[in-house]
Amino acid sequence: xxxxxxxxxxxxxxxxxxxxxxxxxxxxxxxxxxxxxxxxxxxxxxxxxxxxxxxxxxxxxxxxxxxxxxxxxxxxxxxxxxxxxxxxxx
Numbered sequence: 001x002x003x004x005x006x007x008x009x010x011x012x013x014x015x016x017x018x019x020x021x022x023x024x025x026x027x028x029x030x031x032x033x034x035x036x037x038x039x040x041x042x043x044x045x046x047x048x049x050x051x052x053x054x055x056x057x058x059x060x061x062x063x064x065x066x067x068x069x070x071x072x073x074x075x076x077x078x079x080x081x082x083x084x085x086x087x088x089x090x
Contacts, residue, residue, distance in 0.1 A: 001052065001059045002086040005066070008047035009073040010037030017049055024065055025051075028058040046079070050086055059085075 008017065014034045021032065030052045037047035053059045067083040 001054075001056050002089050003051055003053065003059055003063070003083055004086045005049045005051065005081055005083050006046060007079055007081045008037070008049065009071045009077075009079045010039050010044055010047055011074045012036070012047050012071065017047070021049075021051065025053070025058065025062050028055075028062070029053045 014036065017034050018032070021029070032049055032051045034049045035047060037045040039045075051062075053062065063083045066081065069081050071079045071081065073079055
């Protein structure tokens with residue numbers, strides 16, 4: 001069951017996200033794909049990640065614990081992430 005985690009801080013690294021994910025869902029997912037964001041003068045592109053969990057129960061537990069979590073970025077900005085089912089489940 002694949003979810004997308006949106007609105008992650010644009011400066012968050014792949015390693016940082018993996019550390020957070022392992023602490024909350026270690027061993028309960030089969031793969032992840034992380035896309036770093038970026039900050040430009042025109043707009044902020046948030047980081048996002050796709051994670052495939054083993055069961056729907058694992059998704060529910062992860063969403064309960066992680067949806068709405070607030071990250072503090074490098075410059076003190078707050079980023080409230082969201083966890084949703086991914087549009088494409090393949």
